[in-house]
Amino acid sequence: MRGALEKVTDNLGAARVLLRTGLVPLRRVDRGIRSLRAVAQYGPFAGLIHAHVRNGLDAVAVVDDRGQLTYAQLEEQSNALARAWVADGVTPGSVMGAMCRNHRGLLLAMLAAAKSGTKLVLMNTGFAAPQLVDVAAREQVRSFVYDEEFADVADALPTDVLRYLSWGADATGSTRNLDELLLGRSTDTVPPPPVPGSFVLLTSGTTGTPKGAPREHTSALSAAQFLDRVPLRSRQTMMMAAPAFHGTGLSQFAVALALGQTVVLQRRFDPVGALALLANNRADVLVVVPTMLQRILDLGADVLAQYDTSNLKVIFAAGSALSPDLCARTTDSFGPVLYNLYGSTEVAVATVATPAELALAPGTAGRPPVTCHVELYDDAGRRITRPGEIGRIFVASGLSFNGYTDGRDKERLNGLLATGDVGHFDEHGLLFVDGRDDDMIVSGGENVYPLEVENLLVARPEVLEAAVIGVEDAEFGHRLKAFVVTAAGAPRDEQDLKAHVKAHLARHKVPREIVFLEELPRNATGKLLRRALIEMDSPYA
Structure with missing residues (x-):
């Protein structure tokens, strides 16, 4: 169990981050006290705006279509x-x-x-x-x-x-x-x-009716989880492309308003419109889910060059896995500005990868920021510490929920909450998320996590998106089936893609079948709907 001493250490670390980033004004202690009092009275969103106005902040808070x-x-x-x-x-x-x-x-x-x-x-x-x-x-x-x-x-x-x-x-x-x-x-x-x-956030609902994850009590120190590893600062301009009803958008909205930033809202995402808003508002920060980032990059270098995004200091991406290829393409187009957050609706923040870490290990989820703790466990509940060994991911975070609104809960172990994902640490201590624990495919007695195959496929220049599922097979138990979206006009060569996978991965990880689609099924937050692909494969579909 996580002890009282560890909580005190976490809180002190968070306070240092807030002091370092200027969120707590040392020279105006009265303003800091006023802000804390307002948050206690009205909550973090309304309380901070109330305090800003009382403290004399004269700034634009929001820019939208109106x-x-x-x-x-x-x-x-x-x-x-x-x-x-x-x-x-x-x-x-x-x-x-x-x-x-x-x-x-x-x-x-x-x-x-x-x-x-x-x-x-x-x-x-x-x-x-x-x-x-x-x-x-x-x-x-x-x-x-x-x-x-x-x-x-x-x-x-x-x-x-x-x-x-x-x-x-x-x-x-x-x-x-x-x-x-x-x-x-x-x-x-x-x-x-x-x-x-208070807020009730909903889970993604990719496996059924979304569950409610309440956020009733949020510490003023929680902003430190984002500020510790991401250089968000006061009076910047944040472009919010991610939906604000989701944890990614909501959390960054809260941090931006706490810092007195100007938030530019894109009512409904489109990649060209996002670039125009970035350029016209000289935005410092862009908040996206990975599919949005991919759609921006897929516009091509000629289109990107038409918009001045030179003021961009942070691309904050969260909500689903970032492939190594997408990390590299982002850096090539915008420079070393990509920050990759890994978390979930239930645990909130787990880790953040900085541009330096993504350059060292593309696709990594990074390290836990202040007040966050990540551990891996095997199916028997034994902690895993060896680099490269895959285990179930458990997280302790000051923003973790206390259970769903219907009374159910996620699995808890030693004071940490299960994310539902599996992953491993590399030799540098960086976390990699290998996939959902229930997405694992057993083919011919061997374990396969789809994300590894998907990342290899999307590294091909002609492949925009890829998803891999397991389908029943009389000989192997399950076989791999891939669904691939290619760039406009690109060749669709099933055998060539199979050969590419075979050249880099073990034989049991090669898809037996590849189906080409115009787009993959995703929900409003960009998460892949694997169930829709499985139903597509069903003989009763």
């Missing part, structure tokens, strides 16, 4: 929205759902929910009506904020759920848009709720 909002405007408008919701009967402790893309409406909903003591469930924008209804019922959602484009999905909710339109002017019936709610409301500071509102 223009700019300053920190003072965010504070005032969220005060008015919180009052409007309370007047509608949105009471402290109640649950609100939000199904929104990246824009000011989502941020205002986050802030107003915190100030009114409301739990906010961040819904996946890729949900169909049945998924939304299932999650809303389980989480006991009583009010719902959504973009106009999701109106058909929202219509499936029970009629007694209060509805608010976050983006789009055509509110009808009992549904009102957020702009309408702000009219005539006081923008003065709202009294703190009994308990600040």
